[in-house]
Amino acid sequence: MPYATQVLRTLAKSAVSGSLTSKTSASAVPRLARTLATPSAASGLFTPVLPPNDPAVLHMISGQSYNGQAFGAKRSIYGETVFSTSITSCKCRRWWFIRKRLATNISPAPDTESMTDPSYLGQILVFTSPMIGNYGVPKNKPIEGMPILPVLESGGVQCSGVVVSDVALQYSHHAAVESLHEWCARYGVPGISGVDTRAITTLLRDQGTTLGRLCVGDDVNAPRPTKEEYYDPSKENLIAKVSTKEPYVLNPDGDVNIALLDFGSKANIARSLVKRNARVTVLPWDYDFNAVRDQYDGLFLSNGPGDPKSIMDTVQRVRQTIQEWNKPIFGICMGHQILGLAAGLEAYRMTFGNRGHNQPVLALASSGSIKAGRVYVTSQNHQYALKLTEDFPEGWAPFFINCNDSSVEGIISTPESGKRIWGVQFHPESAGGPLDTIEMFTDFVDECRAGVAARKGGYQLGATSSLMINHTSPNVVEEVKRVAVSA
Numbered sequence: 001m002p003y004a005t006q007v008l009r010t011l012a013k014s015a016v017s018g019s020l021t022s023k024t025s026a027s028a029v030p031r032l033a034r035t036l037a038t039p040s041a042a043s044g045l046f047t048p049v050l051p052p053n054d055p056a057v058l059h060m061i062s063g064q065s066y067n068g069q070a071f072g073a074k075r076s077i078y079g080e081t082v083f084s085t086s087i088t089s090c091k092c093r094r095w096w097f098i099r100k101r102l103a104t105n106i107s108p109a110p111d112t113e114s115m116t117d118p119s120y121l122g123q124i125l126v127f128t129s130p131m132i133g134n135y136g137v138p139k140n141k142p143i144e145g146m147p148i149l150p151v152l153e154s155g156g157v158q159c160s161g162v163v164v165s166d167v168a169l170q171y172s173h174h175a176a177v178e179s180l181h182e183w184c185a186r187y188g189v190p191g192i193s194g195v196d197t198r199a200i201t202t203l204l205r206d207q208g209t210t211l212g213r214l215c216v217g218d219d220v221n222a223p224r225p226t227k228e229e230y231y232d233p234s235k236e237n238l239i240a241k242v243s244t245k246e247p248y249v250l251n252p253d254g255d256v257n258i259a260l261l262d263f264g265s266k267a268n269i270a271r272s273l274v275k276r277n278a279r280v281t282v283l284p285w286d287y288d289f290n291a292v293r294d295q296y297d298g299l300f301l302s303n304g305p306g307d308p309k310s311i312m313d314t315v316q317r318v319r320q321t322i323q324e325w326n327k328p329i330f331g332i333c334m335g336h337q338i339l340g341l342a343a344g345l346e347a348y349r350m351t352f353g354n355r356g357h358n359q360p361v362l363a364l365a366s367s368g369s370i371k372a373g374r375v376y377v378t379s380q381n382h383q384y385a386l387k388l389t390e391d392f393p394e395g396w397a398p399f400f401i402n403c404n405d406s407s408v409e410g411i412i413s414t415p416e417s418g419k420r421i422w423g424v425q426f427h428p429e430s431a432g433g434p435l436d437t438i439e440m441f442t443d444f445v446d447e448c449r450a451g452v453a454a455r456k457g458g459y460q461l462g463a464t465s466s467l468m469i470n471h472t473s474p475n476v477v478e479e480v481k482r483v484a485v486s487a
């Protein structure tokens, strides 16, 4: 057991059994007990329910096994093992500050944002940050002014399991109501702690995202699964599992009418639109938007789990929308991949994808708040990407490129196309920050509003983009990579 876990387990056990008085606990952990963010040791400091001392093991289909201790639900699961490079520390302070300014959501640790993101459905999430759960978990209730939407990214934990080096047995945050262990247990999600997450991450980085099995309790002693027994979520239409079943409306009095095609949308996408006073109609993933499109001033395509090619019918419908409809369209992550496929680009599965809140991207075009030539730090969670190609389809250009691996981070309709369409692989809405690209929501909603004004007459549509890379040049791929590397 890692030393930090041992110390905390002993401290927490003593506190629960009453062997530490409040006086001695304050002197044993003076800095934690006195933080301003923690109103009292009783409400904020100690985890009242500790994980049982059960063993756990993470098996990989490639043959490796990692032994540790269980927390969360006492249940064994299969999933796709992926790693996230989110760092725990900055978010808490940042969100407290932003919440005061914008009355927006709170989400005290990146684990809660990632774990409630429906795009993680079917995945076993390995955190490279060594200690996870320090801020606990807040009440996932709607905040004032935003009925329906939870504080976190969805109503519950979406990933299948979590892997951490050292699960925090104590949490301390003004908004926390339970520990990571209790929260996972409530949602039937098992966790493993006390494993070498650096070794697991190195493995995943080298061989790519790998199918895994997380065994808890008695299952630890069961024989390893055969290759055929591993479950592969990427073979399924996961979007159908997380998308809304029925349409619903948010902010009915908003002044611009936006349809949000829900592939498993993070709540902060809807929040970000509502905050800009859009009336948002959330539609199921397979809804025939073309039948109702004239009612709307703009279309938003959300993030979502799995392979974009699992919903080619939707791609076909979006292609028709792009060809026949001239209002603004914005897609994020899965939404961007669907737009790209509809535009005629290729999508491929990356080796280990990009997951974390610290991915630098370079803008290749200026549009609204985005300036060509600038690097923006972004939050990401994806396994698939659009292929960077010499011959971008007519009317389209690369918008952003990843500075680490030169993968396509965004596409944009060219000024000559007469369209106003943007797709980004990263998450501008990222609830945990960074918020470098959050104003893309303002750009989109303003563009929709400009369309409404133009249709009423008299208002000139916003001229949106200018391109830095000439997408018709003979070596667009080389040019884009050169610029990304020099950034």
Ligand SMILES: NC(=O)CC[C@H](N)C(=O)O
Pocket (backbone or CB within 6 Å): 119, 302, 303, 304, 305, 306, 307, 308, 332, 333, 334, 335, 381, 382, 383, 384, 385
């Ligand atoms: N966050 C997302 O929308 C992810 C899109 C897609 N499921 C991928 O893994 O690439």
